[in-house]
Amino acid sequence: MITPIPALDSNYFWVIQPSADTNAVYVVDPGDAAPVIDYLVRNQLTLAAILITHRHHDHIQGIAGLLERWPVPVYGPDSEFIPQVTHKLNDGDLLQLAGITFRIIGVPGHTWEHIAYFSSSWNEISPPLLFCGDALFAGGCGRRFDGTAEIMWNSLQKLAALPDDTQIYCAHEYTQANLAFAVAVEPDNQELCARFEQVKQTRAQGGITLPSNILLEKRTNPFLRCQHPGIKIFIENEMHQIPETSAEIFGALRLIKDTWPN
Known part of the structure; x- marks a missing residue:
């Protein structure tokens, strides 16, 4: 079972419970300890x-507070900015957690050290799943802070190549914007327009728009569709430039989104 903990302005901290038979769980990207502690205590989880x-x-930001209560391993990228990481992971590594095998995918661009966690089959009935932080969002992608547009485009192409039914657990509720x-x-x-209307209804009712899936993103997320002629035409009209490669189109599209009114 995978459960979101809504926190901060728009974040979801994902709680992974591999089996209903165990109270041991894993948490992804805890930016605040308090809501995680509250959730675990209320549900008698460890x-x-x-x-x-x-x-x-x-x-x-929540790592330190959680470690004070539960001195557990911390898995993550090799980064001097995350000193609490006890087990450093790199592209291509395999991580075994209570019967779940995650393949680590390096996805630099939003930040240089960004990684994603992909499991092709974590139980007999669930589709593949992906925890991708801020690399890929439902309907969008993270801002580019590190590296070139080509680097980030290549990272997104790695994710787009995953199985179509892969469930995407990203870290923010940004879908409507x-x-x-x-x-x-x-x-x-038309599929995009229909999705937008559905998402507006979901959010108006206080619902969550995640997880998404790879096929839906390939059909409706412009940041995975930079090879489509309509995207290039939009760039030409907005920036009065004529980008040639998909990476150049992606870079221009990301720059436009950075200043787009929400």
């Missing part, structure tokens, strides 16, 4: 380990 995707404070921008980019994409 923390087994912490998984980190990247260095930003809203993903790591992301899709508002996506509709401006591709107003003729």
Whole structure:
């Protein structure tokens, strides 16, 4: 079972409970200890380990508080900015946790050390799953802080190559704002427009829009669709430039989104 803990302005801290038969759980990107402690205590759960995707404070600020109560392993990228990491992970590594095998995918771009956790089959009935932090969002992607547009585009292509039914557990509830921008980019994409209307209804009722999945993102997320002619035309109209490669289109699209009114 995977449960979100809503926290801070828009974050979800994901709690992974591998089996209903155990009270040992794992938490992904705890940016604040208090809501995690509250959730675990209320549900009589115990923390087994912490998984980190990247260095930003809203993903790591809760580590110290959790370790005071549960001195557990901390898995994450090799970064001087996350000294609490006890087990450093790199692209291609395999992580075994209570019967779940995660393959680590390096996804630099949002930050240079960013990693994602992918499991192709964590039990007999669930589809593959992905914990991707801020690399890929429902309907969007994270801002580019480190490296070139080509580096981040290549990272997103790694994620787009995962199985279509892979469930995407990203770290923020940004879906409605992301899709508002996506509709401006591709107003003729009917599947995108329908998704936007559905998401608006879900949020109006206080619902969560996650997880998404890889196939839905490939059909409706402009940051995975930079090879489509309509995206290039949008860039040309907005920036009066003619980007050639998909990476250049991605870079221009990300710059436009950075200043787009929400």
